[in-house]
Each structure stands twice: as structure tokens, then as C-alpha cells.
Amino acid sequence: MKKLPLILLAVFFVLFSLGALAAGNYLPALTKQLKETYSALTTSHEPSKPLAKYQPIIVELPSPDLDIAAPTREITKEYDNHLVAGESNGFGLIESEDHFGQLIQENRLVLVSEGKGYRVDRLTHSYPYITPRSKTVLKELGQAFQTLAKNESFFTITSVTRTPEQQQSLRKRNRNATAGISSHSYGVSFDISYIRFIGKKGGNRAAQKELETVLNEFQAANKIFFIKERKQSCYHVTVR
Numbered sequence: 001m002k003k004l005p006l007i008l009l010a011v012f013f014v015l016f017s018l019g020a021l022a023a024g025n026y027l028p029a030l031t032k033q034l035k036e037t038y039s040a041l042t043t044s045h046e047p048s049k050p051l052a053k054y055q056p057i058i059v060e061l062p063s064p065d066l067d068i069a070a071p072t073r074e075i076t077k078e079y080d081n082h083l084v085a086g087e088s089n090g091f092g093l094i095e096s097e098d099h100f101g102q103l104i105q106e107n108r109l110v111l112v113s114e115g116k117g118y119r120v121d122r123l124t125h126s127y128p129y130i131t132p133r134s135k136t137v138l139k140e141l142g143q144a145f146q147t148l149a150k151n152e153s154f155f156t157i158t159s160v161t162r163t164p165e166q167q168q169s170l171r172k173r174n175r176n177a178t179a180g181i182s183s184h185s186y187g188v189s190f191d192i193s194y195i196r197f198i199g200k201k202g203g204n205r206a207a208q209k210e211l212e213t214v215l216n217e218f219q220a221a222n223k224i225f226f227i228k229e230r231k232q233s234c235y236h237v238t239v240r
Contacts, residue, residue: 116146117143117153117155119154126160133188137224141237142154155211157192192235
């Protein structure tokens with residue numbers, strides 16, 4: 001029975017020797033394979049080239065056509081209506097002082113000064129001339145205002161027709177004035193002050209409300225267009 005452990009010990013020693021021999025032969029080959037694999041991973045590809053700097057694509061668009069006569073301020077739909085009405089008045093834009101004088105001689109522009117319900121102020125950058133139809137509508141406005149006011153009240157007109165030269169002169173003095181074509185240069189527009197009634201400058205809420213009521217009625221009847229210009233304290237009126 002004592003011989004059995006010796007036999008087992010001898011078998012274990014043989015197996016261990018064979019395992020060590022196999023490992024000795026296998027490990028060098030494994031080590032070599034690992035080295036080759038690592039070398040392939042690190043040297044088989046060229047180093048990556050840096051990305052080229054991004055260059056944006058620039059598309060050169062053609063410049064839009066510019067109309068040097070167009071107003072520099074944004075034209076609202078309301079004011080555009082005034083220009084269209086001016087262009088439809090029969091003789092078009094007043095081109096110059098000479099053209100303006102010719103229109104007066106032909107009675108295509110007529111003088112306005114005062115009437116029932118309105119007065120024309122002393123003018124410095126416009127002329128007190130408008131088309132015959134515009135004068136008729138102005139008379140109707142004055143009469144309607146005075147009837148509604150139920151007294152001898154009247155409103156004041158502070159600006160009427162301007163030649164292109166006067167428009168440019170006004171532009172130098174008043175930066176709020178339209179740069180370029182103005183509806184005042186067609187003979188159908190005028191400004192009515194809403195802070196000056198019966199020749200007196202100052203607030204008159206009742207008279208202002210009555211004037212605005214009349215203007216709204218005339219606009220609803222397709223006789224005029226009007227805009228309230230707060231910076232100039234006036235209603236800009238164009239006869240249709």
C-alpha cells in the first residue's frame with residue numbers, strides 16, 4: 001500500500017515536466033505573434049493628415065437695383081396709397097418750379113387761403129396751391145367740421161404743395177420729412193394741424209376729436225386718405 005503514493009508522485013512529476021516543456025515551446029511563439037500584431041497596428045498605416053481648414057463657400061449675389069428717388073424711410077401701405085392717389089391726379093409729379101408755374105397758368109393748380117371751417121397758415125416750405133378737385137374736397141371738410149363743432153371753429157392747414165426743390169430743402173431742416181418723392185408734390189395733399197384751432201396753438205381735445213370724426217367719414221366715403229403724424233402734430237391728407 002505504501003508504493004501507491006510513490007507511483008502517483010512519479011506520474012505528477014512527469015506530467016508537470018511535459019507541461020513546462022510545452023509552455024517553453026509555446027510562449028516564445030505567442031510572444032512573437034503578439035509583437036508582430038502590435039507592430040502591424042502601429043506601423044502598417046501612415047499617420048493621419050491634419051484636416052484642411054474649413055473654407056466657407058461665398059456666393060456673390062448681384063446688387064439689387066436702387067431707386068435713388070425712393071424714400072429712405074420704410075413706406076407703409078398707408079403712405080403708399082397716398083402716392084398712388086397722387087400719381088392718378090391727372091398731371092403726375094410736379095417736376096420743377098417752372099412746371100409748377102405752368103400748372104398754375106393752366107388752372108390745373110388753384111390758390112387756397114381760407115374758407116368756412118379752415119385757414120391756411122403762413123407757409124415757408126410749400127405753396128398754397130392744390131388741384132381744383134382737392135380744393136372742393138377741402139371746402140367740404142371745412143364745412144363738415146364747422147357743422148359738427150356747432151360754432152365758428154376752424155382748423156389750420158400747415159403745409160400744402162411742394163416742388164421737388166422745396167422737398168429737398170425741407171429735408172435738410174426736418175429729418176422726418178420724406179427723402180425723395182412726397183405726395184405733397186402732386187398737388188393733392190395737405191397737412192391739418194390737430195393742436196391749432198381758431199388760430200390758437202394748444203391742446204383742444206374736443207375739436208381734435210371732431211376733426212378726426214370728419215376725416216374718418218370722408219375716408220370711408222373714398223374721398224381722401226389720411227395719416228396721423230404724431231411727430232408733426234398733424235393729419236396728412238391726400239384727396240383721392
